[in-house]
Structures are given as C-alpha cells and as structure tokens.
Amino acid sequence: MPHHGEEAVNGDMSDEVGPGPSAPAPRAGTATVAYDDGFPRTEAVQAVTARVLGFSGAELTAVYVPADAEGDGDLQLAGTAGGWGLPYGLPTHCARSGDSPVATAFRTGVPLWLGPEESATVGSMGVLPLGGDTQRLGCLVVVDKRPDAFGADRRRLLELHADQVAAGLEAVAARDLGRAKGAGGGRLGPGLETLRGGAFTLGLGTGRIAADAQVLALFGIPPEGFDGQVETLLARTAPDDVPALMAIVEPDRLPTPGQQLSFRIRRPNGELRWLSLRCQVLMAATGAPERVLGVVADAAYLRPSADEVAIVRRLSAALAGATTIRDVSRVVVAALRVPLGASRVAVAELEADRFVVTVLDPPEPDAWPEEWRSEWRSEWPDTSCHRLPTLEAAVRAGQVALWPPGAALEPGLAGVGPGGLAVLPLPADGRMAGVCLVGWDEEHRFGPEERSLLTATAGLAGQALVRARALDAGHELTTMLQRSLLPRKLPKLAGGVAAARYLPATVGLEVGGDWYDVIPLSDGHVALVIGDVEGHSAGAASIMGQMRTAIRAYAVEGHPPDVVVSHTNRLLVGMETDLFATCCYVDLDMEEGIAWFVRAGHLPPLLRHPDGRTEEMDIAGGPPLGVVADGEFPLTEVGLAPGTVLALLTDGLAESAHLPVEEGLRKVREVLGAADPSDAGRMADELLGSAKRRDDDVAVLVLRYDGMEVRPTRARWAVWRLPDAVMHARRFTARTLRSWEVTQEMDVALLVVSELVTNAIAHTQGEVRLDLTLAADRLRIAVNDASPRAPVKPGSVDWEATGGRGLLLVEAMSLVWGSVPLSGGKQVWSEIAVSPRERPARGSAEEGG
Template identity: 35%
Template sequence: MADRGHPPAAVSLPDDWPAHPDLSLALNRMGGFDWNLDSGLVHLDGPALEIFGLRPEEFDGDPGTLLDLVPNGEAARLKALIAQALKEGAPSYGAYFRIRHPDGSLRWTHTQAHIRHEAGRPRRIIGIVRSAEEELAEAALRSDVDEGRRRLTGVVGRTTDLLARASSMDDVIAVLKDEQALGQLKAVSVMLGVIEGGRIRLVCEGRLGAYVPELRYTRIDERFPMSDVVRTQRPIFITSWEEFRSGYPLLWPHIERLSVGSAAYLPLTAQARPIGALGLLYPRHGEFSDDERNLLIALSSSIAQSLQRAMLYEQEHDLAEGLQQAMLPRRIPEVPGARTAVRYRSARMGRSVGGDWYDVLPLPGDRVGLTIGDVQGHDTDAAVVMGQLRMALWAYAAEGHPPPTALARASALLHELGTDRFATCTYAEVNLVSGALRIVRAGHLDPLLRHTDGTCHWIPAAGGLPLGLSTEFTRPDEIGYPLTTGVLGPGETLLLFTDGLVEQPGTDLGERLDVLKEKVRTGPADPTELADLLFDELGQESGEDDMALLLLRRDAAGPVRSPVTGRRSADGAHRA
C-alpha cells in the first residue's frame, strides 16, 4: 500500500491523449457527414467514405450518389424517412439500411443525424454513419436463441397438455410420437421403457423402425443407457458415436447402422420411485445446450407423472374388469329348443367399468328366462351391484316367481342394499314348446323381434320405473311391473340389449335404434353370426359406454324328447 504521507508518483501521458473525436469515431468504424440543404451538397469525412466503400475522388458531394449504393426498396424508405422528419420539423432521425460495396456484398449500416434549423427552416443535417454488421449479427443470434427458447417452451406446453389427458399407456406412447409435441425436439426416435421386476421392458420403439427383439427386455444391472439411468437416477447425454461405442458396447452394434449421432436418456421417477426410462435419438453430433438439457429433464418429470397415472388407471381398470367378469355368467347354459348368443364389452373410459349384465336361465316346464340390465354408474360399485342384482333375479326366477314379482323383489332388494344406484332391466320368459312370451320392463329399452322372413318390429312392452327408484314412491309390497304377453314363433329371434350398443354422442337415439333394426333385418339368421355383425359394426360406432346384447332364436321344431329316456336333447348354440 502506498504511503499516505507522500504524493503519488507522476504518470507520463501519451502525446495524443485524450484522443481527438475524429480518432474515436474512426477506431469505432464511425464516420461523420454534413449535408447542406441549401446547396444540396454532402460532405463525408474519411471514415464515412470508407463505410460507403468510396475513395475521395469517387464522391462529388451529390447525395444521389450515396442513395445509388442503397438497394431500391431501402433507398425509398430512407428518403421517405428524411422527408417526413424535415416536413414535421423533427430535431433528428435514425435508420438502419444496407450499402452495396464494390465486391457486390451488402453490409448493414446505421445513421443517426441532427437537423439544424435557422429562422424556422431546416438548413443542415449533421450526423454520423457507422457499420452495424456485428451489432445486427449479435441481434440475429439473440433472436435465434429466443426463437429456440420459444420453440422449446411450445414443446413443453404442447406435450404437458397432451400428457394431462393421457389415461392409458397407449395415450402416453401417442404423445411421445406426436409431431406437434416431442416431434419438435428434432429427435428421430423416441423410446420408452418401463420397469417390470428387475428388468426394463421397451414399450415404445420410436420411428426408426429399428425393432431389436433381444433389446425388448433388458436387465437393470446390464450395461445399457436405460439401465444406467434407472440405477443412478441421473440423465445421460451421449454426444458422439465414440461415446456410444466405448460406453455401451452391447448397444453399439444396433446403433451403428442407424443415422444417429447423439442421444439423451432420462430417468422416469414418480413419488421418489423409478418407474422407467426415456430415450431420444438425434441425427446430429455434438453437445446438448443447457436449455435443451433443462427442457428434457422437465419433460421427463411430466412424462413420469403421466406414465404412473396411466399405469394406475390400467391396473385399476383390469381389477374392476376382472371383478365385473366374475359377476357375469361363466358360461351360457345350453337351452334345448333354442339357439342363444351373447356379447359383452366393458367401458372404454380409462379405468371405468360399467354395470351391464345378461343372463340365460333354464326354467322348469320347457321355459327359459332372459335378463339384461344396466346399473347406473361406471365403477367397481356398479359392478358389485350388478352381480348382486343378477344373482337375485336368478334366485327369484328359479323359485318360480312370475316375471313381475321377480322384478319387484329385485327392486326392493336394491333399495335395501343402501346404495344410491338404480338399474334398468328387461326380463323375458319364453315357453319353447308353445312360444308363449312374457316380458316385464323396468326403465329399459324395448326388445326387438325378428320374424322368419327378416322383418322386424319393436315389442312395445309396458314398463315401470328403474329398479331401486320404484321403492322411493311405493312400499316394497306394492311395487308392480306390468306384464306384456306375446308369442315367439318358430324360427323367430328375440333381441335384448343395453343402451351402450346404440348410443352415440351427438346422434339422436331414435336414429340409432332405426340403424339397429335395419342391421338385424338384413343380417344373418344365425344368432352367433348376427351377434358378431352387430358388435363389429354398431360397437365401433357407439360411444365409450359398456354394452351387452342377448339373442335367442326359437327352433322350428322346439325341444325334442328322446323316445327312450324321455329327456330333451340339446342342439342350441351360444358363445359369450
């Protein structure tokens, strides 16, 4: 530290300090001009002439000579700017424009000028011109960076929005392949692996068509990028072929034949638990920028949350669907004197399942009971209530109760269960010898009858309130369901179905019922083939509700008794 008691040592200064303004302007590629508006002549100093690419002998002071060096459109814009400033009495103006140099190149230039007024009139324009090439190059670079950030931000927004609506593994995979989502990252392939036990199962293999069977399942302790990120829970960024070759020799033979120069592998973690890994392959070589790395890490977090939600949805749906299937008949019993066919499809709304059911009940006296119904709601509770109602109706019918009583008792039971659910149902009994038909209906759609010649008509069965609701207005011992009677002739077919088969969002139910009627009229007579046709065609057009149908065709000969044993032989057919 200098001694405070002594003055600082004298410092010698250069002879040309401080720099003359002309030197400061020249060193910073700036030149000056003075435009005398009375004479119309322009004076350019040396640096200004250099910026315009002119030698002193090449410039005669005519401003038109300078404008000839500016592209036509920009020259017109510059003249208009100056004219407006002079007309409005502005004190100054500034503008960017390009100058064409002798080598033919165009170089950005900026001018800033002050307008001097005397006696209320503009008399001189004094200003500077400077090279703006580096300045605009930096601005363009910043603009490219900003544009890249906006693109990456758009990728995050689009992908996050799509992932928020994903409710299955297929939905998540569709997002990974969406061109407006991760497709904007310029990756040529996107891979998704999920952890199953001690292995990683590849569920999405990207867009390169590079399916490798031996990599479908890999162990977590093997030397693969996905295995590494699962073990370490840290992303891996590979920037060259050499890194692939040296770091992952087991993977390299499969990468070498692809147009891939770099890759990003990211762990998928949800609730502090690894559930999988994401891999993205790029055609380019080189490092990933900080913005790209941060973006991919953020996206991996969103994908992990969506993937976990989809996996939980599918597990819950499988559980609920398994419960629902357990509540439905394991098999349809053979019915001598008739052919039956049933079809069922569970709801397609994420983890939801519905309460649709069907049943075929062989009864004494050559009779058969048919039930079809739909419990309100799409959850496991609806499936449980459906099973209870199905078994109750089976028990009441087996006890010999007539259809109205069986339905009334089922309605009272549903009320006593203490659930807030209600159910629609149709119960029909057919005597396969006489063809006598008895129908009761609780808020359900009417049955459809097909005659032997193919003509069809709806059976206008009298109906009561849905099961469970009737008890709200009537004492259990007073519940009544009107009985509709008719005849099912030999070779005629009775169709019972739930509304999921015909309902379609945005379409009138009456129109859909007409479509069903026409399909039945023109369809095959065999119940099995007709059931297939209705499910294949109408089932694809319907909404996301579950659906069920039950077909019974009375044989022309009816039940046949053996002359030896007296027992009926069975020639019916059914298929669940």
C-alpha cells in the first residue's frame, strides 16, 4: 500500500469480481496491525495479512470494537490492514455518543458510504456495522483512494463480508478473552483468523464463476489452473455438504437472506478445512435470479475435535433410525445435554407462526420459565413465535446464536439459560424445520469447539426432522386436529383452581379421543367434563370434538347434568357412527360446595379430602354414550368441603395390558394423597407420572375447591301475569335493593327491571321470573321466560312509534347485557355498576307476587 499521497498499488478489486494479481508486499513504512497468529512476518505473509481485512483491495481496512462490553464508553481501533502510522486520520478512539461515521454506523446499524468530502480522507470510505440489533460487535471501516470506489456490487460484497466478520467474532469472542485483550487486539483478536477470505460472482444461467485469488487459495486451486467452472469448486467439497451448496447454484432453491452456510472442503494435501459462505442473489429485470454475489472465509474455528467427530457420528447413526419427530427430538437431546453439561435442552418444530415443542429435558414443568408453563396444554407447551422475538430473530437469521451469562433476553428465554444460552436453528431444504435451545444454569463460556458441534448437530437434525415429518404425515395431521379441539386454556374460577393435562399415546398413531373441558355456568356454577371416545384415529378425534361441543352447548343452555348427558347420548346415537364414548360430567355450585355427578360408562372420580384421605367416589353410572338411545343417566349429589380436591381421569392413566384398572386406581389414589394441593398444576403433573411408553392417551382434570370468601347475594321473584305485574316487580326490586343498601343506582335498576319484565309479559307465554344478584361491584338483573326466541334490538325507532325502545334503554343503562338460551326458554340479563360499600349479611329471598 502506498504512503498517503502516493499512487495506489495495482491489485484493487473492481465491481466485477474475479481472479486478479496477488497483493504486493507492503512498502517500507506500511503498517499491518492485526492479531498475532504465530506466523513469521515475512513480506509475503504481511501481504496476505493485509488482504485479511482488505480482501477487496482497499487502501486501508480497519475494525473498531467497544472498549468495554457493558458501558457506554469509546469504540477503539482494534486492528488495521494497510496504511501507515495512523492512516488517513482515523482516530484510535471514537465516542459512542459522538457524530463520527463510526459511532453513527454503530448506533444505527446502517452502513455509511462516504465520498472524499464527507469522510475527510483522500478517497471514499465505507463504514459497516458488525453484528445485529441484539449484539453490536463493532464496525468495519474500508478506505479506498478512488472517489467512486464503492459501486453497487462492491457494496453488497462488503456488507456480506461484514456479516462474515461478525459471525467469526461472535464465535470466538468468549474464547480466551483475557489473552485477546492482553495481546492488544481487544475483542477482535482471535477473530481475525476468520476474516481470511475472498469474493466471487456466479452467473446462474451459465454456471461460470469469477472468484478472486483468496477464494481459490482457500480451495487450494492455483489461479492459473482455474477454468472458471463452479463444478471445479464443488469437486473439492465434502460429499455430505454438496447438497447444501446446491441450494446456492440451483435457481429454484435460493438461500435464505442473511443465512451463513458452513461447509467442508478437501484440499489437495488431504486436509479437511471448514469454510463459511454468505451470498446474495441478484434478480434480472424479468424477476428471475441472475447472479449470486458471495464471500467465502476460512472457518477454522468450526474444525471439530476427535470427541466431537465421534459425537456427530453417533448422532448421524441414531438419526438414521429415527422415523418420527418425537424420536428425532429425543436423539438430539441425548446427543447434546450430557456432552455439553447443559441444564436444559428443548427441541421445537416450526408450524406456521408457532413453536411447537416436541421434547423437553428435563420434562418437569417447573424446570422451565413461567411463560412456558402458561402454554402447557398437553404433553409439551407451544407458543406463538411473536411472544419470543429474540428467538424468532435468531431462527430468521438461520445461524447458531450464543448468549453469555446474564444476557438481556425476554423472560421466556432468559429462564432457559441464565448461565448461557445457545439457539440452534434446524435448517433443511432451504427453510427452517425447527429450533433447538440449549441452556445452562451455571456460568458457561462458549468455545469454538462447541459451535462446531452445535452447527453439525443443527444440520443433521434439520434434515432428520423433515424426513420424519414426511414419513409421519398422518400423525401430524391428526395431532394438529386434536390439539385444535382441546381447550387452549382453562377459565379462572371464583372459589377454586382447575388444571388439566393431556398426553398422547407413544405407540401406534399417537392420537385418540380423550378430552376435557371446564365450562363456567350461571349462578356461580361450573361444569367439569372428561371423556374418552373409543379408538385411536382421526375419526375418534373428530367425534371427540363434536362431543365436547355438544356438551358445552347443552350445559350453557342451563340444562341439568342428567339432561345434558342424555341429550349428548341421543346426538351420538343419531350420528350413525360405530364409535361410542364414555363421559363423566360434574355440575359444581362454587358458592355452596354442592356437586351433581353423572357418569356414562366412565371411571369414577377420585376425591382428596382436606386431611389428605382419598376415596374412589361411589357414583351411580349409566351406559356409554352412543349405545342406547333411551339410556338412563342417574344423578348423584355430593357435598364438598373447602380444601377438597376432585380428580377426573381417563382409563389410559389407570389401566393397561399389564395393569388392572383396580390396581391402577389404587396407585393413582396414592399419588393424589401424597401430592401438595396448594399447586393444582403440580398435582396434575404428578398424577400423569413419568412413564415413557403409553399404549393409550391420557387426560387428567383436577379441581381444588376453595370455597368463596364473599358469596353473591341473591333474590328471586316469581312474576304473576297480572295487569300490575310490572309495578309489583318494581316494588320487590326496591325493597331488595334498600335491604342491600344499594340506593344510588336504584332508579337505573328500576328502569331496567320495568323494561325487561314488560317485554317478557308482552311477548311470551308461561312463567316469568326475576333474579337479582349482587356480587362485588355489580348488580345483575335477569328475567327468565319460556320463549326460546331471543330479543331483537331495533336498528332504528320512528319518533311516532309506541314500542321498540325498551332494549335501547336497557343497553344505554347497562355495563353489559345479553340473552342466553335456558331450558327451552331464555334469560335476558343486564349488569349495572354499583358503588363500593360494606356488604350486607348474606341472604337469599324467593317470593311470588
């Protein structure tokens, strides 16, 4: 490189990348400041080192890194190639908050391209940020004497080169950090070895490749012996890695933007070398892919040790025999957790915009963050990608991402690896099939050997996942169907806590007809349902969904428990299916603790008393659903004391080919009695047990009944069909509200009562009932009648009309209002906000007028 003001040495790379003259030895006074990798500093080696940072033939290339990892201090000049002394006026330090080009690019993450006037140099300057938004590693500065040095292609190549530099720095930043700083290289030190590389241009239509001398040197091909064919380079590639490279050279399999591809080549002397590739596809005016611009760098930090080679070989052999997604996930977990000493390993598929976990180790829910437990609907959790933006970004980038101890991550990730976290996107066929998370509780520093193992594992696991998904397409369809039919979350209950778990079978098609549901009802009641459709098939899952929907519909209508089950039975008989179902339905009054049970061929519920005693409840049973159209389903009433735990389960938990149902229920009762009732979710997990192999799917529904500290106050009035019925209803309401000390809202309540009772008397026949309920800060007014026809609010009312304004007034006076079907009739209700006050003594009144 010349001194400042001298002519540039020939060897610059133009926008048309291709083999060119090798870089000359620096002249006297030329300075190359870079990591000392142990090579003797002859003139030839100095010339090569100058190309390390300046692969594109620039006069000067420099790297700035943060002086410290946490603070807001300076950016320091960590390494340069070319120039002399402090070339072109580049400072040794730049304040992060300053307005220098380096500081601006570092803060914004946007490359800057400056002419001579803007850069205060004799030529053009490019300043490129290193790293992404989650971790900024520094800036790459390139200075070229020519005023128009950075054309479009060259900018793209430099941006790709900056991404390559950042990947290398991130991979080795944690390795011997103290030595790097002691050598004067800052955080950059060991990473310079990853920057040795060059650039190429590939014509997709012709297969011709123009590669510079650095690319050919990495492949071990002399420039004069290169024929310009891409096949010549592919011939040096390890056979196992050729398919990945074909995603670059084949127009119909374009790479993911920003993705780094690591591959191996065999040099003429037999040496196996790791290289890394980043590229960008340029489109023609017709929209078809035309050219690929890329940079190739030495990735020696990915070279595996003998132990890692053995692990990868064992992993490859194990994955070859894995035929299901679950098997693939288990193999990956087994290959990583023990060798890496990890605290947690999770494998998840990508389904649309959701992470669907396939295996967790350890499997206990409390070993994982609270955000994961809240999504624990079946055997493993699944969650939206958007709830874990850092994980989503890492998967989109398509390369192994590492976070050191104490990294600022969202709680859903920080809790996976507080001592260090690795995220492995699992690529296959040009897309991401899944992701693997490896976390440590104790402080863990990542070395390049680990990155090598993780990178190799990710590639093998991604291909195995896609293969298993293709072999297991039927299972995937039915599993997704069943997942969509089960409740996503259980409702919060006043006076109790419910928890449910579902586990599919581990043999066969792995899908069945077990289901559960928790249905809030009116008047402080809640329905608990558990059921099982015969068989294991998509048909069983489909019938299960219809049964769950039917029971929920009948329950919400307000039918008694025996009527709900009887209606559902007739529905299943009329569906002309050979399948039958068993079911246990419970209607629990959360205020009084009275439960009504109906059992249709199902296992009896289990009860855990507050003192820890357990019992198998003696509930009268009826036939399974779908067997006899006129089957009888007797009703059993049981009182529950606060602190009682009710457990409903399917036969897959208590019965198998090797376990009689009586013995299975006894074991379940032992677990239930020993469990801690303060955590309903933990109780459900303990009831499931840790069996690795299940012949049948399993569902468990647990309710801890706590009782209500403050019970609602209720009053009822049977409305007689008299000319002055509305007046009597208003008088009853006024007396009741005065006794409840609800006076400020009296006028509004009386107006709503007038309108609802008037509508019921005028438009229906049969019994009419007025219900008043005071709970917390709301007064609920409900009028029941015998007509199933829901009221219709008029869209507009003419000023001369004498009717039609009632529902408009109710809507205006209410916080919320509505209508629900109820036992052949309906209930029209309204809720009014009331001022906080000391609650009156609890009571209930029922009168007729």
